[in-house]
Amino acid sequence: MSHYPFGARLDDVAVRYRASWRMTQQGTVTRETGGIALEGATCVFPAGAITGLLGRNGAGKTSMLGLLAGFRRPTAGTVHVGPEGYEQDPWENPAIVSGVQLVRESGDVMNEEKVGATLKQYAAQRPEWDADYAARLLDLFEVDPRKSPAALSRGKRSALGATIGLASRAPLTIFDEVYLGMDAPTRYAFYDELLKDYAEHPRTIILSSHLVEESERLFEHVVVVDRGRVLLAEPADDMRARGTSLTGSAAAVDRLAAGHRVLHRQELGPTVMVTIEGSLTEREEAEAADSGVQAGAVPLQDLFVHLTRTTTQKETER
Amino acid sequence: MFDGPEPIYVQIASWIRAQVLSGELGEEEQVMSTTQFATTFRINPATAAKAFSGLVEEGILYKRRGLGMFVAPGARQKLLADHRKRYFEEVLDPALAQAEILDIPVGDIVDHVLGRAPRSGARTVKKEK
Numbered sequence: 001m002s003h004y005p006f007g008a009r010l011d012d013v014a015v016r017y018r019a020s021w022r023m024t025q026q027g028t029v030t031r032e033t034g035g036i037a038l039e040g041a042t043c044v045f046p047a048g049a050i051t052g053l054l055g056r057n058g059a060g061k062t063s064m065l066g067l068l069a070g071f072r073r074p075t076a077g078t079v080h081v082g083p084e085g086y087e088q089d090p091w092e093n094p095a096i097v098s099g100v101q102l103v104r105e106s107g108d109v110m111n112e113e114k115v116g117a118t119l120k121q122y123a124a125q126r127p128e129w130d131a132d133y134a135a136r137l138l139d140l141f142e143v144d145p146r147k148s149p150a151a152l153s154r155g156k157r158s159a160l161g162a163t164i165g166l167a168s169r170a171p172l173t174i175f176d177e178v179y180l181g182m183d184a185p186t187r188y189a190f191y192d193e194l195l196k197d198y199a200e201h202p203r204t205i206i207l208s209s210h211l212v213e214e215s216e217r218l219f220e221h222v223v224v225v226d227r228g229r230v231l232l233a234e235p236a237d238d239m240r241a242r243g244t245s246l247t248g249s250a251a252a253v254d255r256l257a258a259g260h261r262v263l264h265r266q267e268l269g270p271t272v273m274v275t276i277e278g279s280l281t282e283r284e285e286a287e288a289a290d291s292g293v294q295a296g297a298v299p300l301q302d303l304f305v306h307l308t309r310t311t312t313q314k315e316t317e318r
Numbered sequence: 319m320f321d322g323p324e325p326i327y328v329q330i331a332s333w334i335r336a337q338v339l340s341g342e343l344g345e346e347e348q349v350m351s352t353t354q355f356a357t358t359f360r361i362n363p364a365t366a367a368k369a370f371s372g373l374v375e376e377g378i379l380y381k382r383r384g385l386g387m388f389v390a391p392g393a394r395q396k397l398l399a400d401h402r403k404r405y406f407e408e409v410l411d412p413a414l415a416q417a418e419i420l421d422i423p424v425g426d427i428v429d430h431v432l433g434r435a436p437r438s439g440a441r442t443v444k445k446e447k
Contacts, residue, residue: 049364050362188360191360192357192360195356195357195360195361195362195363196353196356196357198356198363199352199353199356199357199363200353217326217359217360217361217362217365218360218361218362219362220362220364220365236362237325237327237368240325241325245323295323296323297323297324297325
């Protein structure tokens with residue numbers, strides 16, 4: 001069963017932290033304020049697709065991924081993970097959790113022992129583990145397996161996380177901001193390996209990121225979270241169609257934009273560039289062509305920034 | 319590559335069409351696989367697959383089970399007919415409209431066209447220094 005890609009689904013999920021007292025290392029007691037990590041979150045991560053989980057810092061990405069990996073339970077709502085048609089609650093469910101590999105920023109490695117020891121541990125836990133592939137990846141990322149993770153730079157520790165995720169070949173492989181600390185050549189090497197291995201060993205992959213620009217072409221599907229809520233969950237092409245950029249003379253552009261919600265406006269002398277929500281109708285397209293207005297796509301990065309910024313503004317207006 | 323304003327799968331489809339039109343991709347010739355597309359251009363394999371399925375519907379490509387995608391027989395003719403039909407409307411008309419704005423006399427345009435030694439065998443007007 002475990003070699004079928006896993007799908008995942010959240011239904012009306014909330015994760016709230018209660019205010020609690022906690023003992024510090026110095027022996028004093030400190031009060032931790034509670035908060036809402038997720039509220040009313042409903043979304044699907046389709047089986048067999050690469051999904052981008054996009055959100056600003058603190059939006060609730062990591063809480064959501066912890067739910068999928070069975071690391072925590074939701075305060076309310078349900079979580080389902082598993083092969084299509086056989087999704088189950090991952091909490092304390094070995095049949096599901098053995099097929100989910102979550103790579104966290106903390107690494108989940110044995111810090112003081114050699115990298116090789118950590119890999120052996122994962123090899124024992126993951127039925128689909130490919131040890132040769134893991135060795136090749138460490139070579140590619142120039143990580144010395146005889147060193148301990150504690151002795152590695154941040155970028156190399158991230159590369160070790162990437163190695164664990166890829167070599168696990170888990171039916172659901174999740175990378176939580178795995179690129180942190182990696183330099184650009186290493187990030188691109190990671191994207192290339194991810195695509196190559198995904199094509200050869202189809203499975204479900206979730207990449208959480210706020211570096212949307214360089215990774216958006218990898219995504220077939222996107223989930224955008226903002227302040228604990230799911231803003232959208234849909235095919236990446238649908239999200240791209242949510243915005244249109246119009247460039248041309250101010251009068252013509254503003255006439256076209258009049259019937260639409262304007263997400264962004266930029267003036268470059270007499271030329272204006274406007275990002276509107278949605279796309280132009282056929283009639284408007286003809287009008288744009290006649291008045292010399294260029295209509296184009298909006299990069300996901302820009303849409304992401306516009307979408308998450310407008311909600312922030314709404315919050316402060318209240 | 320594929321940095322234009324249209325969706326990537328649309329750009330991939332146009333790129334393949336252009337290759338068939340120019341003859342770079344011959345009929346019955348194999349097209350790059352979705353995996354090759356994905357790793358060469360750093361895109362999701364599903365994006366390439368979406369471009370392929372559109373081209374299969376148009377009759378430009380066809381699938382050989384277990385082998386991959388191939389250029390369909392008659393694909394080039396089909397594209398030629400289609401693009402010829404659209405040439406005047408989509409390429410020439412806007413160029414002529416621009417010429418009108420710039421006050422370029424039709425005669426100048428005709429001279430330029432004839433000076434380009436048309437391949438169709440029409441008489442070539444050679445300009446002497």
